[in-house]
Amino acid sequence: MLEFDHGGNLAHRRDCPEKRRDKFKPANCRGGRKAFSLEKYVTKFLSKLRDHGNIEEMFDLLPDIYFYIKDRNCRWIMCNQACLRLLNFRDQNEIYGATERDFFPPRIAEMIYLDDRDVIDNNHRIINRTELIVDEIGHLVWVSTNKIPLLARDGTIAGLMGTTRILTRSDQLPDEYQQFREVIDHIQENVAEKIDVKQLAHISSLSDSQFRKRFRQQFRLSPQAFILRTRLQAASKLLITTDKPIVTIALSTGFCDQSYFTRQFGKFFEQSPKRYRSTWGQK
Numbered sequence: 001m002l003e004f005d006h007g008g009n010l011a012h013r014r015d016c017p018e019k020r021r022d023k024f025k026p027a028n029c030r031g032g033r034k035a036f037s038l039e040k041y042v043t044k045f046l047s048k049l050r051d052h053g054n055i056e057e058m059f060d061l062l063p064d065i066y067f068y069i070k071d072r073n074c075r076w077i078m079c080n081q082a083c084l085r086l087l088n089f090r091d092q093n094e095i096y097g098a099t100e101r102d103f104f105p106p107r108i109a110e111m112i113y114l115d116d117r118d119v120i121d122n123n124h125r126i127i128n129r130t131e132l133i134v135d136e137i138g139h140l141v142w143v144s145t146n147k148i149p150l151l152a153r154d155g156t157i158a159g160l161m162g163t164t165r166i167l168t169r170s171d172q173l174p175d176e177y178q179q180f181r182e183v184i185d186h187i188q189e190n191v192a193e194k195i196d197v198k199q200l201a202h203i204s205s206l207s208d209s210q211f212r213k214r215f216r217q218q219f220r221l222s223p224q225a226f227i228l229r230t231r232l233q234a235a236s237k238l239l240i241t242t243d244k245p246i247v248t249i250a251l252s253t254g255f256c257d258q259s260y261f262t263r264q265f266g267k268f269f270e271q272s273p274k275r276y277r278s279t280w281g282q283k
Contacts, residue, residue: 038096045077045159048152066164069150074116075099077159104134105269111220119147119160130167130177130219132229141233142167177218180204187227191234192254197223231255232268239277246273 066086068079076095079087087103089095100109100116111131118124126147133143147162183200200223201211215223235253238244244252250261265273 038093042077042096045071048158049150064165067161068164069159069161070116071159072120072157074113074120083164107268108133115145115147116160119149120157123149123157125149126162128175128177132233133164180215180218183215187230188234191231192252194254195227227254228264229268232265235261235265235273236269236276236280239273240280246277249273 064082066080066083068083069077071077076098078092079095084090084092084095087095100112103109104112108131112133115126115129119126126145129145129147130142131145133141143164143166145162145164147160149157150159150161152158182203186200186203187195197212198208201208204211206214212223215221215226219226221229231253235249235255238249238253239246242249246261247258250258253261255261255264262273265276269276271279
């Protein structure tokens with residue numbers, strides 16, 4: 001449950017006593033509230049905001065875009081219905097006080113957290129950032145994210161608000177990423193094959209060093225890391241949507257053998273391919 005200190009500030013969130021079905025979809029914590037109800041905390045938080053008047057309107061205008069608000073501790077305060085569906089929730093009460101680690105694999109959660117802290121601590125804006133998240137059925141998906149600081153009445157930063165849009169095709173990439181559109185298409189179309197970074201540089205009409213530098217600047221990943229995540233993305237989808245043997249999925253998504261695939265999959269998702277399929281797969 002959530003607790004508040006004597007000053008009315010949100011304290012650390014305790015784990016639910018019930019065992020979670022899986023670490024990406026938290027159970028709703030229940031129990032008594034000591035200082036304030038969750039609803040009162042949200043009301044108190046929103047009452048401090050200079051931009052409060054436009055928030056509800058934004059929810060109504062963004063049915064196909066995930067919209068959310070977080071406090072200074074990077075804890076979720078509210079979101080729109082599309083975002084609730086993404087997180088497999090039905091009610092706003094279920095997201096109060098949650099963090100990215102409640103929803104996403106650790107590596108993804110850490111990257112999101114660092115971005116949030118940069119926005120809040122340094123008053124920075126993130127515009128059209130392309131990144132990887134997990135959607136409501138367990139697929140790894142590329143999204144375009146925007147985040148801006150949320151100001152309190154006294155001018156201090158109270159938190160942030162952001163939008164996220166899933167990129168279903170490479171031509172939906174923001175303009176600054178379009179120079180890598182053919183590269184991304186090549187990686188996705190040849191996920192089962194050996195992919196040479198020098199060939200990717202040639203496709204983008206850049207030298208090897210220029211390509212590696214610009215690619216990392218845009219995606220915050222090396223080309224090799226991007227290729228690995230694209231393979232994991234393809235493999236996670238096959239685990240969920242098919243009953244193919246894990247070794248077949250490993251080989252068909254470019255991994256040299258099942259052992260290497262299992263190690264890489266476990267590092268990213270913190271669970272084995274078998275458990276991932278059991279958690280997210282079609283019943």
